Amino acid sequence: MASALHYQTIAGLSAQLAAGRLSSVELTRAVLARTEAVEGRIRAFNSRDEADALKQAADSDARRAAGRSRGPLEGIPVGLKDVIAVTDQPLTASSKMLANFISPYDATVTAKLKQAGAVLWGRLNLDEFAMGSSTENSAFGPTRNPWDLTRVPGGSSGGSAAALAAGTALATLGSDTGGSIRQPAALCGVVGLKPSYGLVSRYGLIAFASSLDQIGPFTRTVEDAAIMLGAIAGHDPLDSTSYRTDVPDYRTALAGKRGPWRIGIPKEYFGEGLDPEVGAAVEKAIAFYRSQNCEIKEVSLPHTQYCLDTYYIIATAEASSNLARFDGIRYGHRAADVTDVEDLYSRSRAEGFGAEVKRRIILGTYVLSSGYYDAYYLRAQKVRTLIRQDFLNAYQEVDALLTPTSPVPAFKLGEKSDPLAMYLCDIYTIGVNLAGLPAVSVPCGFTTGGLPIGLQLIGQPFRETELLAIARDYEQGHDWHTRVPSL
């Protein structure tokens, strides 16, 4: 099946489109047909607009015919996590709160994808407001893992990962606050890139935790990730936290970067709780790099044990504030028969938000409440400094760090009912967000049960090209990324 259009790479399809051997309409029709065939089992989409996609595809073909192709994404169907605004399309965050919301504006990444000629295709499911690691916290029902329909695709960008793995999109965008791109990429056997904080504009991304959120791509290959990153990265005057840095043509730059690399293995990431099969696959990846004359070095990130707590304080505090705007006044769910404004707020929010969102709002409200700010939020920000310093110290000696992406492969739906157990899914990914670093998850094997395993490579700030080159070197020595689930 790997030769089917819907499982090909952007790089390959782009060449066929450019050569005139394929039209965007044909390609889009293939993706729509695939979606029609498998989406009922996967449930990756919250909404999709076939007519709109076909119209965009026809527009793309017309541009190309007129010699005005906009680059490698011209005519390629790309799916968006349903937290990224697209003008005149639904924007729900998989929440009852926004079930009927239509965005009157484009996110910056949306505008950039349009400028790049991509066919925007579908709004993809997630854990409500990106809070979760399984996509079970969606008000519209869970998404299934294409490799095993009884298992979760990971989260929160589970729909984005599952759609790509199922061949119902050729690339997708997700968002990553504590691992929400990398963990589902690992669990679904695809490449997931979380760029450096500030490299991709957050304007138009429904905020979960403002100082941690970052948009990034899901793709089949590292080269495709470079293509997608090239389209969405860059300074944005609408995002004050957007970083002014040169954005190279990642795909070209990538081709020019070769090892050997100095790779650090943080010892704290290989302890208790790591699934033995995941551990073994990652050890094999380390052995591979060693065989490529890379220097492998054990390093220490001594504050790793504090990452989870630091993350939950900062993320919930920011979320409690960011989600205050969902109040049933200007938009969103409004409770019926309210007695007064206070009743309107409390009941609209109680009805509109799901359990995990409410839990995190409560926690975040508590840690910011009078008398607790210094003990929780301020202290967490200071520990955050130490966590970040750990990474920067390690980069004195190595080019990148290598870890498992997730301690476990895809788990069963309903398996993790305790919030704390679910939070532990993120232990290898959240340090990266706290430190604002780029990191990528690439497929690195399968369990005996046939579930994908992901390898996480963590790069230095704004050195995405080098990070992707290191990942590309692994990918070129293996064929995990060419495997597809049988659906």
Added chain:
Amino acid sequence: MAASSELNIDHVARLARLALSPQEKAEYSRQLGDVLHHIGQLGKVDVNGVEPTAHAYPVVNVWDEDVPRAGLPVDVALQNAPRQRQHMIAVPKVVE
């Protein structure tokens, strides 16, 4: 650091404007008690003299010049409003 018993769920739920059922209150109190207990270990970290990190890549003076751009037409601005009248958002009467 705070122990779980300090989480006054009624007070916090009111601050957050969440009308929680008694069951939700009991469940969240218990679950967040566990989380707060876990979070309590941050108290062990020596943060003396450590500056807080608000942004991973702090820069200063990020602004725009004061040049107006077009806004939203009023019908678009109100297109998602649950209730509106006279081009304004309608809410239950607010007593000031």
Added chain:
Amino acid sequence: MNYEAVIGLEVHVQVKTRSKMFTRVAAGYGHEPNTLTDPVVLALPGVLPVMNKAALDAVIKAGLMLGCDIAPVCKWDRKQYFYPDSPKNYQISQYDQPICLGGGVEIELPGPARNVMGEHKRIPLTRIHLEEDVGKLNHFATDSLVDYNRAGTPLMEIVSEPAMHSAEEAYAYLTSLRATMVYGGISDCDMEKGQLRCDANISVRPVGETRLGTKVELKNLNSISFVRDGIAHEIKRQLAVIERGGTIVQETRDYDGQTGVSQSLRSKEMAHDYRYFPDPDLMPVRVDEAWKSRLRSECPELPFDRQRRFMSQYQVPYTITSVLILDRALGDYFEEAARLAGPGRAQAVGNWLVNDLLREIGVAKTDLASAKVRPAQLAELVNLIESGTLLANTARTVFAKMFATGDSPAAIIEREGLTAAPTDAGELEQWCRDAIAGNPKALAEFKAGKESAINAFKGPVMKAAKGRADPKQVDATLRRLLA
């Protein structure tokens, strides 16, 4: 026991910018509801704030004018509370790192008489910070309607120390602060448009006590005279409570300027817990010396400094200068006209400006900027009078025509034949002789040494001259004939 009042004011001033504080949709007043919004103003999902440079310039300038220390670094915090006029349910404000610290406002208290300068004092400021305004609620019988046009407008909060002791001081403080803000071009401070809003914290304590009494916050003081009346009323209310043996309750009260009655607002609000924390969507502001010195060079002379200078440099009396400093453009107009009129004539310029031009402007319901009489023409008028070419009461006629047409006084005199002195000195002497002959009683009194009796002859002379004789020349001729 004697009591004194202690008053601190929190003044909100809208900063005059073209666009809003954290997004670039236009700011404005008096537009159709919800026509000044964008995704950021409405706090739609996913939007982010971006600072307005001009608003920062304005607040730093305000701080420099008021002698504040400008913080080298300041940041933005979210003040969190739910209210329908607040789209995000938090307000971006500055909590523990305001942009301006300290400083003060010079005030003038009423003098012993209208034409005597009163005591000047400096009311110290605690801080000035920048934040964003909220929308507006319109209340109806069964619901309230929200208009977000005002939401996001840059707003300065100027907090004074509790350092005022009377309603008059508070009134003087607000008057001076408003004049300073208007001088600096920071705000138009039109209270009717909500561009300046004032809350007062008022307490009383026995004279000699250093601790503050229980404070009452007075809200909705929406004109400067309501501020004075409301504070006076509140001080009286608190003293009456104490006199009855009661205690003051800490509360917020609403003052109704129309009825002069205040009432408690305490009941329904739950205790505030604003959960301030640094806004992660915004970067800090760093103000360096270059920025400050550029803004310092744009700061105008403050009103009271200008008044002192006008009095010493131009010898213009206090009452006239008090008017001249009310409006920066009026003072500028004065200086321009005084410079053109030349040395020793500024006082006459001031008089004409304050007594005549402002009256005509008032009658015509226009303003100084659109008045047709420009400084050069006023200076020319004064010079024609001072040189004796134009007589005072003829000058009023000329001025009225200047105001109506915008023509120069020389052109009007030429056109209307209004030249001052009579052409024939012999004719004047004859009128004088007739006048003396016609009033033997006055002649006798004058001869007997009553100096003022000479005035009795001047009326008939002027009448004969149809008002066009030079009074100095008449006086001299009469004295020669009477000698």
